[in-house]
Amino acid sequence: MSQLRTRDVVESDLPAILSIRNRSFGPLGIGGEDWWRRVSAETLGGRMLAVVDESDRVLGAGRIRPFEQAWGGRHLRMGGLAGVYVEPSARGAGVATTLTRALVTRMGELGDVVSCLFPTTATLYRRSGYEIGGTQTRTTYAGHLLRDVGSAGAGRPPAQAHPWCARRSPTMPS
Ligand SMILES: CC(C)(COP(=O)(O)OP(=O)(O)OC[C@H]1O[C@@H](n2cnc3c(N)ncnc32)[C@H](O)[C@@H]1OP(=O)(O)O)[C@@H](O)C(=O)NCCC(=O)NCCS
DSSP states (O other): OOOOOEOHHHGGGGHHHHHHHHHHOOOOOOTTTHHHHHHHHTTTTTTTEEEOTOOOEEEEEEEEEEEEEEEEEEEEEEEEEEEEEEEEGTTTHHHHHHHHHHHHHHHHHHTOOOEEOOOHHHHHHHHHTTTOOOOOOOOOOHHHHHHHTTTEEEEEOOOOOOOOOHOOOOTSOO
């Protein structure tokens, strides 16, 4: 692999980064263009870094989302690592490792004293200092499976949900 360098992402890099993103996770779905514009605007100008080769070609990129976390009643700035993608032909050569270390350094410079991420691969983030600190479990049932519970032989029929349970919590992210 050629000489790797990290630098801030600028607006003109966004099409190349979106192309890497789409080749990693598939094309943007409905509303995806708006989402991409929003997360780019949130992190351009210091919170989005790229790894480039000697000809300044973008090989990978990642973002630091500006979050907060409450510790003992104090709100601390927390960098949310997101959007880590590496050009498929450049994988396996340390691009993501270079990137995550640069992102950690940048978070220190920005005053983000805590950081979080959802790891697709633990090894990559462990080597930059992260460890699994907890899990967030989300279980989704198809409605017809719940309806079928009542007719599944000896099983007890499902209890009727209290109307309050069916309401959306105002703090639930949309
Ligand atoms: C995951 C990804 C970012 C890794 O990029 P990379 O530049 O190849 O990573 P590195 O070369 O720095 O490898 C770092 C370590 O991560 C681990 N790793 C890399 N790719 C991996 C994969 N696909 N599955 C499991 N572990 C992987 C390896 O342990 C590797 O270390 P090793 O080669 O010494 O064993 C890249 O494969 C990618 O863009 N994938 C698609 C998008 C994605 O999943 N992003 C992560 C979001 S959390």
